[in-house]
Amino acid sequence: MIWKYIASLALMLPFTAPAYADGSYGKLGTLPHGEYICSIPGDAAAAAWIALPGKNFTIDNASTYHTEAGSGTYLMTGSNIVFTRGPMNGMRFQKTGSQTLRWIDNKGNLSRVRCIRRAGSL
Structure with a gap:
């Protein structure tokens, strides 16, 4: 009986590995608190960066953020963030x-x- 249990555990081991074996996901984390200003590259003849009004956000405590449109949560695993x-x-x-x-x-x-x-952010 015990051997059937051990055999079933051995069969399950390959399925306990991370879903992303390439290392792109890692430990849970949070972003540094403060305001994040979003922009796109400009060009040599004008501004180096072009601000994107309405795209900025502020990271609050824990895994929360807010924008001009409201607030929400995000998840950070390794270097990947999803709102x-x-x-x-x-x-x-x-x-x-x-x-x-x-x-x-x-x-x-x-x-x-x-x-x-x-x-100068928090």
């Missing part, structure tokens, strides 16, 4: 620096949009 409730629901970002996020488009590619935590 799970609120006005940014479904948006995904990748943390590319200690204060920098890059938006991930619908095809799963890093877009040109970056969000930088404003200096």
Whole structure:
């Protein structure tokens, strides 16, 4: 009887591995608190970065955020962030620096949009 139990556990082991074996997901975490300003690259003849009004957000305590349109929650695993409730629901970002996020488009590619935590934030 015990051998059947051990055999069934051995069969289940391959299914307990992380869903993303490439290491793209990791430990749960939270973003540094403060205001994040979102922009796209400009060009050499004008501004280096072009602000995206209405796209900024503020990370509050725990895993919450707020925008001009309301508040919600996000989930951070490793360097990946997905907004799970609120006005940014479904948006995904990748943390590319200690204060920098890059938006991930619908095809799963890093877009040109970056969000930088404003200096002097909480």
